[in-house]
Amino acid sequence: MKLPTPLIGLIVIAMLLAVGIWRKKSAVPVVTSLSAPQVMPARMATANGKRNEQPKQEQLKLQHNLLIAQKLRPIVTSHAGKADKLSIGFDMRALWCKTGDLDTVKALAPGLRQKAFQLSLETLGGDRTVQSVRLSLDDITKERAQEFSLPPTQEEQIVSVSLCLASGGQRCQDQEVWNPQEPLSHLEKSSSLLFYSQYLLRTQDGMYLVSTERWGNDSVARIKKTLKGLDTESLNELTKGFAKIRIIKPMPAVLSAKGLLLPLSYNDPRCITHQAAALNSAK
Numbered sequence: 001m002k003l004p005t006p007l008i009g010l011i012v013i014a015m016l017l018a019v020g021i022w023r024k025k026s027a028v029p030v031v032t033s034l035s036a037p038q039v040m041p042a043r044m045a046t047a048n049g050k051r052n053e054q055p056k057q058e059q060l061k062l063q064h065n066l067l068i069a070q071k072l073r074p075i076v077t078s079h080a081g082k083a084d085k086l087s088i089g090f091d092m093r094a095l096w097c098k099t100g101d102l103d104t105v106k107a108l109a110p111g112l113r114q115k116a117f118q119l120s121l122e123t124l125g126g127d128r129t130v131q132s133v134r135l136s137l138d139d140i141t142k143e144r145a146q147e148f149s150l151p152p153t154q155e156e157q158i159v160s161v162s163l164c165l166a167s168g169g170q171r172c173q174d175q176e177v178w179n180p181q182e183p184l185s186h187l188e189k190s191s192s193l194l195f196y197s198q199y200l201l202r203t204q205d206g207m208y209l210v211s212t213e214r215w216g217n218d219s220v221a222r223i224k225k226t227l228k229g230l231d232t233e234s235l236n237e238l239t240k241g242f243a244k245i246r247i248i249k250p251m252p253a254v255l256s257a258k259g260l261l262l263p264l265s266y267n268d269p270r271c272i273t274h275q276a277a278a279l280n281s282a283k
Helices: 005-026 042-069 101-108 137-141 219-226 232-248 269-282
Strands: 073-075 078-080 083-095 117-123 130-135 146-150 157-165 193-203 206-210 259-267
Touching: 083 206, 101 137, 101 157, 101 193, 101 259, 117 146, 130 146, 157 232, 157 259, 193 232, 193 259, 219 232, 259 269
Parallel strands: 083 259
Antiparallel strands: 073 206, 078 083, 083 146, 117 130, 117 157, 157 193, 193 206
16 A cells, blocks of 8 residues: 555654654763863873973983092982981091091090090081081990981082081081191190091982092082082082191091991001100110
8 A cells, every 4th residue: 555655754754753762862971071080091190200200310310420420429328218317437547657536536535435526417508407426435436336317308418527526516617627737735625626527418319428539629610510509608618618628637438338437547556666665775
């Protein structure tokens, strides 16, 4: 039977409407809210983080290489949280017929176990902070290591390592220097004196020992060029500090597995015996 044309048209429209309703009901809803957080894929986030860290790491590596080229030596420190733990010990060294720093310590010591001496870490310039520990002659001669904890810093710093005779809390760097060319008999036990000093550079990358053996007039300028964050006051204090070192002439500090060793020299007792024997034989 042939359907009238208007009826066929109505049937087609009804079928199209039915299909449209079915598709609308079965469609997966799409979230279009602008307030929904956009989560970056983990792999992409890691890659971006590494790209952000890469320039900083490259800058620190370049700085490290420049400091090594200037004969500065990296110091071993341990980390407690974000602080740097530095161990500082002593190393007794005998000299033949020549007095040294340990002889000065013995001449100044009021007694074996009286803690008259001060071992300190002191920042130059800025807030001029001091970390110190009181020591006796017994502590020093038994080479007891001392532990220091340096708080985290984002700034470049110059730090002095000093041994002196001073009242508690005073800065060793502010004391008069002892000239080892003077006879020990000229020492006054009540004096405040600086008789050992070395310098460290502290950066975000670590700590470096400044060698007192290789210090020249252009050294401050080269350090200033490498470490742009150092202030003028710190560099001026470093220059004055090395003027003191040229007077006291300490044996350079030595790197150890845990930090630093400060060599303290003394006149070998065998030399004293040898000299006494020579005097007796000459009579």
